[in-house]
Amino acid sequence: MSEIELVLEESPSHSGCCLRLSGDLNVVNAQALHQHVLSVCEKFPEVVFHFCNVTAFDVSGMQILLSAGKQAATRVTYRIGDSADCITHWLEIAGLSSAFADQTA
Numbered sequence: 001m002s003e004i005e006l007v008l009e010e011s012p013s014h015s016g017c018c019l020r021l022s023g024d025l026n027v028v029n030a031q032a033l034h035q036h037v038l039s040v041c042e043k044f045p046e047v048v049f050h051f052c053n054v055t056a057f058d059v060s061g062m063q064i065l066l067s068a069g070k071q072a073a074t075r076v077t078y079r080i081g082d083s084a085d086c087i088t089h090w091l092e093i094a095g096l097s098s099a100f101a102d103q104t105a
Contacts, residue, residue, distance in 0.1 A: 016046030025061035
């Protein structure tokens with residue numbers, strides 16, 4: 001079990017950000033993830049969630065990240081890195097691969 005790591009990188013114009021997520025995105029860390037995602041979505045009109053070095057992922061992580069995409073004032077995109085096999089595995093099982101499809105170049 002590892003802690004969740006969240007690294008925020010603001011765009012130079014401060015109009016958006018990239019939130020790099022690594023570690024365990026699961027029920028153990030759900031509250032910390034949820035609070036951080038909410039504050040980021042409130043602050044920025046555009047957020048890119050980049051999954052890198054994710055070691056655990058479950059339905060609680062999926063719910064939090066999908067709810068971020070429903071924020072009316074925030075445009076959310078997801079980038080799944082090569083080292084996030086646990087994410088792609090569970091998204092395929094849940095039938096949510098298209099919801100988390102790479103939407104950025």
